Amino acid sequence: MGFYPSVNVGKRASGVVLGSVLALAAGAALSQGAWNETVAKAKKEGTVVLYTSGLGPTLQVIMTEFTKSTGIKVEGLMVNSGPQRQRVGRSVQARQVQVDVLINNDSPFLEELLKQGELQDLKDLPEKARFPKEWWKGAWPIVGSFSQVMLVNTKFVDPKSIKVWTDILDPKYRDKIVIITPAAGLGVMTFYTNIIDSQGSDFLKKLAAQNPTVVATSVEGSQLVAAGEKWIYTTNVAYNTVALKDKGAPVEDVYPPPISVVAYPAVAMKNGPNPNAARFMVNWFLTKEGQRAICGQQRLTCSLPGIPDSLPLAKGYKVYDPNEVAARQVTTLGLYNAYLRK
DSSP states (O other): OOOOOOOOOOOOOOTTOTTOOOOEETTEEOOHHHHHHHHHHHHHHOEEEEEESSOTTHHHHHHHHHHHHHSOEEEEEEOOHHHHHHHHHHHHHTTOOOOSEEEOSOHHHHHHHHHTTOBOOOTTOGGGGGSOGGGEETTEEEEEEEEEEEEEETTTOOGGGOOSGGGGGSGGGTTOEEEEOGGGOHHHHHHHHHHHHHHOTHHHHHHHTTOOEEESSHHHHHHHHHTTSOSEEEEEEHHHHHHHHHTTOOEEEEOOSSEEEEEEEEEEBSSSSOHHHHHHHHHHHTSHHHHHHHHTTTTSBOSSTTOTTOOOOOTTEEEOOHHHHHHTHHHHHHHHHHHTOO
């Protein structure tokens, strides 16, 4: 299963989505009565537990808007895809699943959960019929995506001077570059796969000569650049930049091609504590209201068109198949460890 969309993504929905028109999609149909029963059970459960990976400020917005819209409380936790895989995997093995919904860019892990029978079948969600087909991949929807861009501090770096990746190998940037460890998850591994493919593995060796600082999270990397302690962060997410610029930080994104794109599927756990609320939440993600919560105000690129302030994908972007990234991770990690691990 690969992510290969080619789209240009640029009256508040009913809070409880009770009025959804009957969806007839992919040969599956769900009666209005059956969906109403799901909604009633979801509201009786009263809570949904959501884990997200790498979505920055989006999680808090989702929690606030979903509760405002439905009356269902959200218990949210943001943890990178690698640690999330371990956390959820252990709970599945112990048969003590504590999460209801995952938004996770590690689709090979989600496929493992699917094979183990741990995920709900989402094909008859009422909103699926209105969701773009190019953003529904196999068993789940892609509810948002982002471009992995480069962040610079404009006090020290002219954004126009960074046109290609090798520009950051200039000796003047020694000790001023931040990179993120691939241990953060498959999304970061996608970045390194893209760099190796486009620049060659020798680029990592030359980057190591710049003595980059290694961080564990994207937020940490962007904040170091915003503070002027470092000048360049190689693996930024544009929503970090929006938040920093709102606070007056002298930062800008630059886009040396090719820019890799990370897509975020959403799934509902079958054996979580609130399975009906989980199903209800994933369906809500497919609505205009849910998409605004995930992607509005330039947090991510929306899958549903017409959402105000959806962050456009970078020009010349490349969307990697997560299965390809996962299949190559031993080689990618080997190169990273050989040159950049400290």
